[in-house]
Amino acid sequence: xxxxxxxxxxxxxxxxxxxxxxxxxxxxxxxxxxxxxxxxxxxxxxxxxxxxxxxxxxxxxxxxxxxxxxxxxxxxxxxxxxxxxxxxxxxxxxxxxxxxxxxxxxxxxxxxxxxxxxxxxxxxxxxxxxxxxxxxxxxxxxxxxxxxxxxxxxxxxxxxxxxxxxxxxxxxxxxxxxxxxxxxxxxxxxxxxxxxxxxxxxxxxxxxxxxxxxxxxxxxxxxxxxxxxxxxxxxxxxxxxxxxxxxxxxxxxxxxxxxxxxxxxxxxxxxxxxxxxxxxxxxxxxxxxxxxxxxxxxxxxxxxxxxxxxxxxxxxxxxxxxxxxxxxxxxxxxxxxxxxxxxxxxxxxxxxxxxxxxxxxxxxxxxxxxxxxxxxxxxxxxxxxxxxxxxxxxxxxxxxxxxxxxxxxxxxxxxxxxxxxxxxxxxxxxxxxxxxxxxxxxxxx
Amino acid sequence: xxxxxxxxxxxxxxxxxxxxxxxxxxxxxxxxxxxxxxxxxxxxxxxxxxxxxxxxxxxxxxxxxxxxxxxxxxxxxxxxxxxxxxxxxxxxxxxxxxxxxxxx
Numbered sequence: 001x002x003x004x005x006x007x008x009x010x011x012x013x014x015x016x017x018x019x020x021x022x023x024x025x026x027x028x029x030x031x032x033x034x035x036x037x038x039x040x041x042x043x044x045x046x047x048x049x050x051x052x053x054x055x056x057x058x059x060x061x062x063x064x065x066x067x068x069x070x071x072x073x074x075x076x077x078x079x080x081x082x083x084x085x086x087x088x089x090x091x092x093x094x095x096x097x098x099x100x101x102x103x104x105x106x107x108x109x110x111x112x113x114x115x116x117x118x119x120x121x122x123x124x125x126x127x128x129x130x131x132x133x134x135x136x137x138x139x140x141x142x143x144x145x146x147x148x149x150x151x152x153x154x155x156x157x158x159x160x161x162x163x164x165x166x167x168x169x170x171x172x173x174x175x176x177x178x179x180x181x182x183x184x185x186x187x188x189x190x191x192x193x194x195x196x197x198x199x200x201x202x203x204x205x206x207x208x209x210x211x212x213x214x215x216x217x218x219x220x221x222x223x224x225x226x227x228x229x230x231x232x233x234x235x236x237x238x239x240x241x242x243x244x245x246x247x248x249x250x251x252x253x254x255x256x257x258x259x260x261x262x263x264x265x266x267x268x269x270x271x272x273x274x275x276x277x278x279x280x281x282x283x284x285x286x287x288x289x290x291x292x293x294x295x296x297x298x299x300x301x302x303x304x305x306x307x308x309x310x311x312x313x314x315x316x317x318x319x320x321x322x323x324x325x326x327x328x329x330x331x332x333x334x335x336x337x338x339x340x341x342x343x344x345x346x347x348x349x350x351x352x353x354x355x356x357x358x359x360x361x362x363x364x365x366x367x368x369x370x371x372x373x374x375x376x377x378x379x380x381x382x383x384x385x386x387x388x389x390x391x392x393x394x395x396x397x398x399x400x401x402x403x404x405x406x407x408x409x410x411x412x413x414x415x416x417x418x419x420x421x422x423x424x425x426x427x428x429x430x431x432x433x434x435x436x437x438x439x440x441x442x443x444x445x
Numbered sequence: 446x447x448x449x450x451x452x453x454x455x456x457x458x459x460x461x462x463x464x465x466x467x468x469x470x471x472x473x474x475x476x477x478x479x480x481x482x483x484x485x486x487x488x489x490x491x492x493x494x495x496x497x498x499x500x501x502x503x504x505x506x507x508x509x510x511x512x513x514x515x516x517x518x519x520x521x522x523x524x525x526x527x528x529x530x531x532x533x534x535x536x537x538x539x540x541x542x543x544x545x546x547x548x549x
Contacts (some may be wrong), residue, residue, distance in 0.1 A: 246456070253462035259471050268465045275458040 032129060044092070048264055077110035079143035084134075096256070116154060118435065121162050124151045128170055135177030145174070149199045157214070163207060167200035229418050232351055247283040251276050313356070314348035314377060315340075315382075322373070328363050331370045338377030343445045350377070350423055351384055351443055354416050358386035358429075359441040366437060378422055380427070381444040390436035416441070416443025449476035453485040453511065454527065455503040474485035482506025482514075489515045489522060497524045499544070501535045509538045516543030522539060 078246035081102055112126040129145045148170055156163035169192050178189035217218035322332035342350070355373055362371045413429050416439070420427035425443040433437050450473055452463050460478045467473045476494040479485040481503045489497060495514055501508035512524045525543040528535060 049503055250456055250459050250462065253459060253466070257462045257465035257469075261465055264469070265465075268468075271461055275461055279458055 065117065069114060072116075072147070073110045073113035074145050076113055076143055077106045080106040080109060080141050081148075083142040083263055091115075101106045116151065120151070120155045120158055121166070124148070124163075124166050126157050127151055128166065128173065129193075132173050132177060135173075135180070143293075145196060145199075149196075149203045149340075152200050153203030153207040153210075153226075156204045157210040160204070160208060163204055167197075167204060170236065171197045171200060187221050225414055225417075228300075229421075232418065236290075243286045243290070244283055248280050250279050251283075254279070284421070285376070288355060313352040314345070315343070315351050315355075317352055318355055318373065318375065321352075321359065324365060325359050329361070330363050330368065332357070332373055333370065334358060334375070336375050340377055343382060346423065347382065347443050347445045350419050351441070353384060353443050354439065355386055355417070357412070357416055361439075362388045362437070369434065381442060384441045386439045387432070390435045413439075447474045447495055449474055449492070449494045450484040450536045451475075451479065451485065451488055451497045451522070453482070453497060453503075453508065455480050455498075458545060459527075464507050474491045482508065482511030482547070484509045486514045489518060494522050495523045499525060499539075500527045501526050501539060501544070509535070509542045512539055512544050513542040 025424070044148075109130055112123050116123045127144065127148050131140075131148055134140050134144055152163050152167050152170065155166060173233045174196050175189050175193035178184050178192050179186065183232045184192075254272045254275045258269050258276070261272075275359040318334055322334050325332045342348070355375075359371060360375065362368055365386050368388040368390055371386060374385040374387075376385075417428070420441050420443065423443055425441060427439075427441045428440045450467050452460050452461050452467070452475060454463070457480070464475050464478065465485075475494045477488045479488050483506050485497065485499065486506070488494075492507050498511075499508045499512055503511075508526060510525065515522060515524060518526075521543070523545060524539075525546050526539045526544045527533075
C-alpha cells in the first residue's frame with residue numbers, strides 16, 4: 001500500500017536564528033548570571049541545530065515521496081495491461097488494441113497519479129472514474145483497485161471524511177458494476193464489494209495513523225520553537241535584572257542616604273548625589289543598548305552600527321523593497337488597503353521587517369516568480385500579508401535559488417513571531433493548502 | 446556601645462550609600478567594607494563585627510558561600526542579606542547558609 005504519497009510537502013526550513021545579539025558575549029554581565037546565560041545560549045544553539053537537521057530531513061522526505069509518486073504511476077501503467085483479463089477469460093468486451101495504442105492508453109490512465117500530492121481527492125475521483133470506465137468496457141484490471149485503495153489511504157492521511165465518502169463510493173461502484181458482469185451473481189458481487197470494503201477500511205486506518213503521527217510531529221516542532229523563544233525571553237529578563245534592577249537598587253539606597261544627611265553632612269550628600277548621577281547615566285546607556293539589541297533585527301546589521309540615528313525602515317520603504325526584489329527575479333505586487341497614515345516607529349519598523357523577511361524567504365526558499373504583499377490599514381492597527389504560489393510548475397520549495405537574496409534581515413519565522421508577540425500582535429505563517437506560503441501579521445497601533 | 450556593621454557589596458556606590466545611612470544612625474557604626482566574599486570572610490575574622498550586611502551576587506566568592514564561612518566562625522556575626530529581588534533560590538540558599546534575615 002502506498003502511503004508514502006501522503007507525505008506533507010516540506011515546509012520552508014524555518015530560519016531559527018535566535019538573535020545572536022543577546023549572546024553571552026554581548027554584555028559584560030555579572031558572573032553568576034553570565035554562566036547561566038552561556039548555558040541558555042548553548043541550549044538555544046542546540047535547538048537551532050536540531051531544527052536545521054529536521055528541516056534537512058524534511059527535504060529528504062519530500063524527495064522520497066516525489067520518487068514514490070513517480071514509481072507508483074509507472075508501476076500502475078505497467079500493471080494495467082498485465083492485470084487486465086484477456087478476452088479468452090470470457091468477461092472482456094474490449095476491442096483489440098495495437099501494442100502502441102495500449103501503451104498510450106496505459107500511460108494516459110496513469111498520468112493523474114502524478115498530481116496526487118497536490119490534489120489527492122481529485123486524483124482519487126479520477127481513478128475511481130477509471131475503474132468505473134473499465135467495468136463499463138468490460139475490462140477490469142486488478143491494478144486499478146489496488147491503486148484506488150492506496151489512494152484512499154493517502155487521502156485519509158489528509159482528509160479523512162473525503163476518504164470515507166470516496167471509499168463508500170468506490171465500494172458501491174464496484175458492487176453495481178459487478179452486477180452487470182455476465183455470469184456474476186448478487187452474492188458474488190457482494191463478496192467482491194465486501195473484500196474491497198475491508199481493504200478500504202485498512203487503508204483508511206493506516207492513513208489515519210499517519211495523519212496522527214504527522215500532527216504529533218508538527219506539535220512537537222511548535223513546542224521546540226516555543227522553547228527557543230522562551231529561552232530567549234528568560235535571557236533578556238536576566239539581563240534586565242542583572243543590569244537595570246541592580247542599578248536601581250543602588251540608586252534607591254544612595255538617594256535614601258542623601259535625603260537622610262542632606263542637612264547635616266553636605267559632603268556625604270554630594271558624594272551620594274554624584275553616585276546617583278553616574279549610576280543613572282550608566283543605567284540609561286545600558287537600557288539603550290539593550291533596547292537597541294532587542295529592536296535590531298540583524299545581529300550584524302552594519303547600517304545600525306554605522307548610522308544609529310538613521311530611520312531603520314518603515315512601510316514607506318516597501319515599494320523600494322519590491323523594486324530590489326524584482327532585480328532578484330521575483331516580482332512583488334504590493335496592494336494598499338485603508339487610509340495610509342503614519343504609525344508608531346516600532347510598528348512601522350516591525351511591519352517593514354516582516355515584509356522584508358517574508359519576501360526574502362520567497363526569493364531564497366521557493367521557486368515562485370511572483371509574490372503578493374498586502375498592507376491593510378485598519379482603525380485598530382495594520383495588517384500585513386505576504387503570499388506566494390510556491391513553485392510555478394515543476395519542482396518544489398526548499399531549493400535555494402540565490403544564496404543571498406535581496407538582503408534579508410535574517411531573523412526568520414521565529415524572530416518574526418516573537419517580534420509580533422512583543423508588540424501584542426498576531427502572527428501566522430504556513431504552507432497554503434493550494435500551494436505556496438503565507439505569512440500574516442496584525443500589529444495593533 | 447553601638448552595633449558594629451561590616452558592609453559587603455561589589456558595587457562601591459552601594460557601600461557608599463549604606464555607609465552614609467549607617468554612619469548617620471546613632472547606635473550603628475561601620476566596622477569595615479568588603480568588595481567580595483573572600484575579603485568579607487577575612488574581615489569577619491579580623492574585625493569581629495556584630496552584623497554583616499551581605500550582597501549575594503558577587504564575583505569570586507558569592508554571598509551565600511561567604512555567609513556559610515562567616516557563620517561557621519566562633520561567636521559568629523548576624524548576617525543580613527541584601528537582595529534586589531527575592532529570588533527564591535538565593536533566599537533559601539542564604540538561609541540554609543546561616544543568614545539571619547533579608548533586606549530586600
